[in-house]
Amino acid sequence: MVAPAEPTSPLWSPALAAAAPRELCTDCGISRSSDPRQCGQACQFIKPDYAALEARVHGRERDARRPDEMFFGPFRRMLRAAMLKPREGAQWTGIATRIGERLLETGAVDAVLTMAPDKDDKWKPVPVLVTAASGMAQCRGMRMGYAPLLALLEPARARGFTRLAVIGIPCQVYALRALEEKLGFERLYVVGTPCSDNTKTENFHRFLDLLADDPDSITYLEFRADYHVELRFRDGRVKEIPFLQLPISKLPPDFFPITCRTCVDYTNVLADITVGYMGGEGEQWLLVRNARGEELLGLLGDEVTTRAPGSAGKRAGPVKGFLKNVELAAGGLPLRSMPNWLRPIMGWLMPRIGPRGLEFARARVEMKAVETVLHLRRQYPKRVKNMVPAHVWALVKPYGIEPGSGERR
Numbered sequence: 055m056v057a058p059a060e061p062t063s064p065l066w067s068p069a070l071a072a073a074a075p076r077e078l079c080t081d082c083g084i085s086r087s088s089d090p091r092q093c094g095q096a097c098q099f100i101k102p103d104y105a106a107l108e109a110r111v112h113g114r115e116r117d118a119r120r121p122d123e124m125f126f127g128p129f130r131r132m133l134r135a136a137m138l139k140p141r142e143g144a145q146w147t148g149i150a151t152r153i154g155e156r157l158l159e160t161g162a163v164d165a166v167l168t169m170a171p172d173k174d175d176k177w178k179p180v181p182v183l184v185t186a187a188s189g190m191a192q193c194r195g196m197r198m199g200y201a202p203l204l205a206l207l208e209p210a211r212a213r214g215f216t217r218l219a220v221i222g223i224p225c226q227v228y229a230l231r232a233l234e235e236k237l238g239f240e241r242l243y244v245v246g247t248p249c250s251d252n253t254k255t256e257n258f259h260r261f262l263d264l265l266a267d268d269p270d271s272i273t274y275l276e277f278r279a280d281y282h283v284e285l286r287f288r289d290g291r292v293k294e295i296p297f298l299q300l301p302i303s304k305l306p307p308d309f310f311p312i313t314c315r316t317c318v319d320y321t322n323v324l325a326d327i328t329v330g331y332m333g334g335e336g337e338q339w340l341l342v343r344n345a346r347g348e349e350l351l352g353l354l355g356d357e358v359t360t361r362a363p364g365s366a367g368k369r370a371g372p373v374k375g376f377l378k379n380v381e382l383a384a385g386g387l388p389l390r391s392m393p394n395w396l397r398p399i400m401g402w403l404m405p406r407i408g409p410r411g412l413e414f415a416r417a418r419v420e421m422k423a424v425e426t427v428l429h430l431r432r433q434y435p436k437r438v439k440n441m442v443p444a445h446v447w448a449l450v451k452p453y454g455i456e457p458g459s460g461e462r463r
Contacts, residue, residue: 246325
């Protein structure tokens with residue numbers, strides 16, 4: 055962990071209590087609070103109620119008459135977007151970082167709760183409270199690993215912060231929203247980033263070791279919507295690896311924890327604004343979900359360019375293939391059964407004929423829904439009833455998966 059900074063520093067990371075041991079836990083930070091029992095109310099892996107929280111946060115549940123809301127949750131509008139001047143070190147162009155800066159510059163919040171890199175490991179996330187816009191630059195980029203973000207909610211209140219912004223992933227945001235009324239912040243802004251699969255930082259280093267001979271020189275990694283992983287190196291090199299040629303078979307079966315493989319909230323539906331990439335076709339993808347999300351986007355003014363997202367290709371084939379592979383994997387990683395000679399050809403074809411833009415995002419959400427049901431049935435059958443919301447059953451129905459006896463609330 056980073057050493058605790060003085061309260062006057064723009065980045066503050068106090069010492070954290072130990073996590074309470076729990077099953078199906080991503081260490082969002084609530085178990086490290088003064089009352090770990092709150093996990094029973096807050097955790098999305100116990101008995102989530104997305105419909106109720108969507109109604110409270112956005113004023114309504116997702117609307118089945120708007121087909122994309124079944125995939126992505128309630129939203130006012132979706133956009134492709136990019137900063138006109140991309141921020142150095144940002145994962146994409148720096149929209150989430152800039153929103154945090156603007157909130158602090160305008161005095162809208164006392165602090166931004168987000169992640170920074172560990173001082174000894176740039177890939178390891180450490181929760182920090184940022185109290186000056188200048189500190190947000192240190193939080194740019196992607197981290198991989200469990201990150202007890204919400205453990206800093208109580209320290210924030212102890213310092214007298216009443217107006218807070220939180221930049222977080224779905225399991226963190228669900229817990230935050232479940233406890234929001236109890237927390238009693240005067241104002242709370244939530245910027246969500248999509249997330250499908252996380253792993254321990256130590257496991258991530260094993261993955262990097264398989265991707266390059268000099269993994270310590272990798273400065274950037276991104277799973278892009280064009281079916282490639284992009285690596286950037288300290289000396290300026292860039293390496294692109296098609297998804298189908300990733301060394302997945304060399305990873306342990308539990309590389310991605312069961313929590314991530316049973317998560318139903320890829321797109322961070324309880325955020326005010328979701329800032330991601332899946333539907334962006336090379337740019338960022340924004341889902342402005344409510345009036346506060348509009349306010350956050352408005353802070354960027356003419357610094358950001360936006361346009362309507364596109365959509366191309368068909369998702370049914372890839373999702374059916376994914377379903378088959380998950381079944382064959384029997385609880386391990388879903389490996390594609392394809393001859394090695396065919397992989398480069400398919401790697402070239404997929405960005406050209408596979409689902410792109412919003413269709414890619416829909417495919418990924420359906421894959422996560424399929425994965426959730428299959429893994430819960432295999433490993434936690436008694437939890438299916440409580441952990442699978444109604445909208446997930448609607449997503450998997452076209453692929454022949456329907457709730458069995460006792461599997462639906």
